[in-house]
Structures are given as structure tokens and as C-alpha cells.
Amino acid sequence: MRTPSPRGTAIDARRFQRWINHFGSYRAGIINVTIQSWLDQFDAADRDLAARVLDAIEYYGQTQIQAAYRQALGTFRGWNTDPAQRHGKWCFAAMSGSAGESGDAMLYQFRLANGLDSRAFNNIFVSRSDLFRRTLLPENDPKRLGKDDVVVLLDDFSGTGKQVCDAWNDPETSFGALLEGVGKVYLIVVAASRVARDKIAEKTAITLVPAHELHDGDNVFSTHCVSVS
């Protein structure tokens, strides 16, 4: 969390400019009117707090997201862009998001960040249904993902870890049952809380790889958060 301006700081053009600079790369396009209409939702007495919330937001733009994805892949042992140098088979898939939505966008960012956007790498970036197909193939099928292989799932954020744990154990998705034969399952996220990391470690076989870890002090609802109150 970023340190907000002190209470009572004027909500003036300079402050607006700081917010525009900070959130400017957001895909929806942030302009003064966008911010003003967001602030106008609040009563006059609450606007100072609302403005301080805006000050405190840690925004990860495309550059930071790509850096996070680069950093994450760089930590994996056994990974190499050259398939001959790679240990086992590797597959990358979005944990959430339908075609054309954020899941695809995440995969695309990940590929760009790691220089994996050429056609040569198309076969390691798969849809969720294809990922599961590959774990269920007969043992003698060369495409089958097994104990020597690695699955890397991508998501943007994990706040409590609940969604990941639910998807792992929920019979509707059965991520856990479908991936149980795979050697290693990673989940790369741009940011996650420590609570999420602990919960995911406890309830799933996923190794969470967050580029940024959030602590109690980053949670505005926590008593440990001193920046916004």
C-alpha cells in the first residue's frame, strides 16, 4: 500500500494530476471526470477518506505486470525456452476468465513478458479444458502430463486464497482431481496476501508464486492498517 496524503489535504488539480499519472495506463482510460464521479458517490464528509484511499492504491500497470511475470518464470527450475533443455513437459493456462476476457489477456501479457509470443510456443499455452484433457490421456500418450511435468496457472490476484482452494476442491471444476498426477503445479499471480499463500499451501498442491506479497498492513479492514483509517 502507498502512503496516502495526510488527512485534510486539498483535493485539488495537483492531486488529481497525481492520480491521473498513477492510474493513467488503466485500460478503461482514467480522466478527471472519471475520478470526480467516483468521489461524488461519497458524502462531502467522507471525501477526504475516499481521496486518501485513492492515494493508497497500489496500481499494477502493464509494465509492472509484465515485470512480475518475467520475474516469476525466472525462478522456476527446469524451465528453458529451448524444449530440449527443459525438464519435463510444461503447460501454461489461465486459472480464470473466458476467451476474450482477462484470462486470455493474462496469457498474452505473460507470453509477451517472457518472449514466448511466437507461434513456436503455441502448444504450451492451452485452454483449461485442453489442460485437463492432457492429464487424462492414457499413460503411453506422449502428450500426457504426468509426474515429471509442470503446469503453470496464471491469475492476477489472490486476496484470501478461497477462490483457488474452492476451484481445487470443487467437483464442478475438479482442478485438484484433474491435476493430481502432475509433478508440479504453480500459480503465478501479480499480487497475493500472505493469508492466501498459507491457505493455498495448506489446502491444495499448488505452489503460489506472487510477484508482490501483501501483508496485514495492506488490508484496509485490518487493525494493522495504519495508513487508511
Next chain:
Amino acid sequence: MFQIHKLRKDWELMPTAIKLELLMRELGERKEKRLAELTGLDEAVVVRCKKLLSYSKKYQDMMLDADHDKRVKADFFIELYPVRNDREVIKFRWFNKDKFTDAMLKKSEQGGLKSVTEFRVVKQYINNAVKAKKVVTISRRLQEYAADPELTADHLNIESAEIAAEAKKLLKSANTLYQQINDIEVEDYYGQEDLWDKLEALAHLIRQKLKALGRRDS
């Protein structure tokens, strides 16, 4: 050899469908009855899985979304299937299966669809219109229904006044018959063979009709 035992009964439909697809490919077997025997699944489950497999991966992925709020239930696609594959609808020049599916997803998100079972009403309206030789009208209405997420199934109601009246009459008779059968003391009617034969035939007929409708066995 294919590991049939891996097809787990506690899985929901989409994960099961993926496994079933591999089984079909491995064994070259597509008949529902045989697949049900091989897997130990109910034949109706096999049928539903095959319906899901008829959708492209984009839609299959929606059923496997880790985010519960974004996940689309398999029932949505199963109920949509008869409309999406209706033999008259697929002939409409404007109709495209995936675009129509996208439109229905949008309708569902925006409240134009109260429940996925409304697709049964859509199908009924299409059937009625076709029977009344109003194919051009129903094609136009269905196109409008797809284009406007807020339009409800009532927009497709062209030729249903007579059917609705018949259904109402039949419902009344069914209620009366239900009550009469419910009141029967089996021991008092023990020797009424004709009655029991007729009731058995009726039960069989009802099951057949419900199966044709795609209702699950409870």
C-alpha cells in the same frame, strides 16, 4: 489401455465429459448405452456429457472457470442445446451457433433469462411456430430475441394461445387424476387388474414423455 476406473462419479459434468471424450476416442465407441455400460454412468449423464462436448472449447472453459462468479453452469449449455441444434433454427440464414450462444450468455447476464429452463419454452414456441407454418416470423422473432438481451421468451410466442389453453385443460385433468390416484387405498382395489394395467401404462407413457422432454429421473 484406457483407465476407465479414473472416470470418477463425484465429478461434475464438464470434467466427466472431458474424460468421456477421451474414452470415446480411445474405444471408437459413441453409443450412449454402451458408454454407460463401460463407465457405470447413467445413460442420461452420458447424453448430457455428449451435449457439452458439442460446444467449442471456449464454452467448455467457461464451465471450468476457477472463479465461481464467472463460471457458467453446465445446465445452461444443456438446456440451450435443443434450441441451438433445432433442425429448423440451424437453417435460418442469420443463425450461427456460437454467436447465438454468446447472445444467450449475454441475455442471462443481463436478466433477459430468468432461468435456464426458459430455453424449453423457447423451444416450444419454435416448435409451435413451425407447426403453424410461421417459420419466417419465428426466424425474425428469434433473431430479435438474440439481438436484444432484455427481450424475454414471450417475444417468441406466436402461435401458443391454443396450446396454452390445451395445456391448462390437461393440467386440470392431471391434478384431478393425481388426487384420485393418491386417494386410492391399494388393498381396497387389490383385484382391479384393469385399473392397475392402465396405471402402469400411464406411468410408462409419462416417463417416455418426460424423457423426450429431457427431464432427469429423480
